[in-house]
Amino acid sequence: MSAPILAKPQLHLLLSKCLQIHIIAAFVLSLGCATMCKFGVAKPRKRAYQNFYRRYDVVKDFEEIFLYF
Template sequence: MSASAIAKPAMRGLLAKRLRFHLAVAFTVALTVAGGFKFMVGESRKNAYADFYKKYDSMKEFEAMRSAGIFESVQPKK
């Protein structure tokens, strides 16, 4: 075995080449995770809020809190 049989490593431009690959992979993974979070968590949360506010009656809630004596400035109905 001679020393000339071993190929020299490609060092010139190695960082730029590897950065291009890893940035592309990181960008793809980040977009995939963000999209998954939006559709799995965000949409279900948005639907839950929409369902809650379809049935929510703010005046009924206010009257319940007023009759419980929560507010200091509003007297309960007698």
């Protein structure tokens, strides 16, 4: 009985292959997070400010502030 032949460990270019996979994954995840931040936070916030200033009456606010003086 002979011992089974083990496959040689892959040492050549192992680090570069792992780094390539991790860099691509990090790039894709960062693009996804930036897109989610833009459409999940920035656009609704911009829309809320637009709605607020569309309905905002400066004269009415001025009169409410100086009503108590």
